[in-house]
Amino acid sequence: MTSTACFVIVSRNDIPIYEAEVGSAPKKEEIAYQHQFVLHAALDIVQDLAWTTSAMFLKGVDRFNDLVVSVYVTAGHTRLMLLHDSRNEDGIKSFFQEVHELYIKILLNPLYLPGSRITSSHFDTKVRALARKYL
Amino acid sequence: MIGVGKAKQYANVLDKPLSRGRQEVSLSAFAFLFSELVQYNQTQVDNIAELERRLEDAGYAVGARVLELLCHREKGNRRETRLLGILSFIHSTVWKVLFGKVVYLITFCIWKDNLYQKRYVADSLEKGTEHEDEYMISEKELLVNHMGAFNCGAFVAGIVRGVLDSAGFPAVVTAHFVPIEGQQRPRTTILIKFAEEVLRREARLG
Numbered sequence: 641m642t643s644t645a646c647f648v649i650v651s652r653n654d655i656p657i658y659e660a661e662v663g664s665a666p667k668k669e670e671i672a673y674q675h676q677f678v679l680h681a682a683l684d685i686v687q688d689l690a691w692t693t694s695a696m697f698l699k700g701v702d703r704f705n706d707l708v709v710s711v712y713v714t715a716g717h718t719r720l721m722l723l724h725d726s727r728n729e730d731g732i733k734s735f736f737q738e739v740h741e742l743y744i745k746i747l748l749n750p751l752y753l754p755g756s757r758i759t760s761s762h763f764d765t766k767v768r769a770l771a772r773k774y775l
Numbered sequence: 776m777i778g779v780g781k782a783k784q785y786a787n788v789l790d791k792p793l794s795r796g797r798q799e800v801s802l803s804a805f806a807f808l809f810s811e812l813v814q815y816n817q818t819q820v821d822n823i824a825e826l827e828r829r830l831e832d833a834g835y836a837v838g839a840r841v842l843e844l845l846c847h848r849e850k851g852n853r854r855e856t857r858l859l860g861i862l863s864f865i866h867s868t869v870w871k872v873l874f875g876k877v878v879y880l881i882t883f884c885i886w887k888d889n890l891y892q893k894r895y896v897a898d899s900l901e902k903g904t905e906h907e908d909e910y911m912i913s914e915k916e917l918l919v920n921h922m923g924a925f926n927c928g929a930f931v932a933g934i935v936r937g938v939l940d941s942a943g944f945p946a947v948v949t950a951h952f953v954p955i956e957g958q959q960r961p962r963t964t965i966l967i968k969f970a971e972e973v974l975r976r977e978a979r980l981g
Binding site for chain 1: 787788789791793836839840842843844846847852853854855856860941942943976980
């Protein structure tokens with residue numbers, strides 16, 4: 641069963657620092673652009689919602705056709721955003737928590753400038769492996 | 776036997792677990808590192824104000840990381856959205872982890888010896904009386920001021936500013952010496968002045 645999923649990490653200053661298409665559907669250029677557009681459009685909603693709750697996992701914040709945007713906000717206001725079509729909330733929450741841990745490890749690197757792009761290929765491999773496992 | 780009890784070696788830092796590890800760091804090692812930091816910056820600047828700004832920037836980098844790490848470890852993944860919430864987080868959790876039990880989460884590495892132990896707790900969190908947007912953390916013996924003749928409190932002010940800024944509460948944070956009657960060592964006060972948008976948002980959230 642193919643699933644669509646687009647994962648983006650957006651920093652505090654609204655700059656995407658990591659992007660990946662992690663669904664199992666075949667990748668098409670036009671669709672990828674559309675996914676990114678939808679995710680960026682959801683940022684406004686996330687910004688308002690983030691201040692109303694102290695939880696990190698905000699569930700479905702926005703919809704587009706049959707795709708849902710789920711967001712996980714870290715303490716430093718870095719947003720992990722996922723555009724997906726599945727309804728597996730627990731899997732998505734676990735995915736976010738694991739990626740959050742990876743992100744903290746990247747952040748602890750003193751030579752990493754917070755808010756800059758994450759270029760580590762190891763990080764990329766791990767995120768895709770987590771996506772296959774949980775989504 | 777060789778190798779018994781040796782920690783498992785990980786190929787990549789992303790595979791290492793984020794566990795707490797041993798929480799004490801040698802004070803001498805930290806003092807050495809911090810003095811080198813100050814001396815290095817002294818060679819690059821012409822005046823004290825510039826030096827304090829550089830120390831603050833170094834602290835800012837620490838603060839941003841400390842916020843994420845502590846929220847993950849200590850607070851079970853709950854964020855702070857209110858002003859008093861983030862201030863009490865700094866005043867209790869951050870201070871306890873960084874200074875209370877002699878744990879120095881410094882940006883470059885974590886030293887794992889334990890040669891020195893001392894306890895102190897940030898004395899109090901007070902509201903500055905003149906302005907609505909000012910708060911003070913007052914401490915009798917700020918650790919970094921034990922070394923050197925001038926005010927290295929700028930480093931700690933930078934840490935506080937890093938935590939606040941990353942959490943979405945932009946503020947101007949400065950460290951001041953406040954002479955107190957009857958004590959030869961002046962108290963160090965960290966003064967936090969929040970930006971307009973923080974107060975507006977607080978008022979809106981009720």
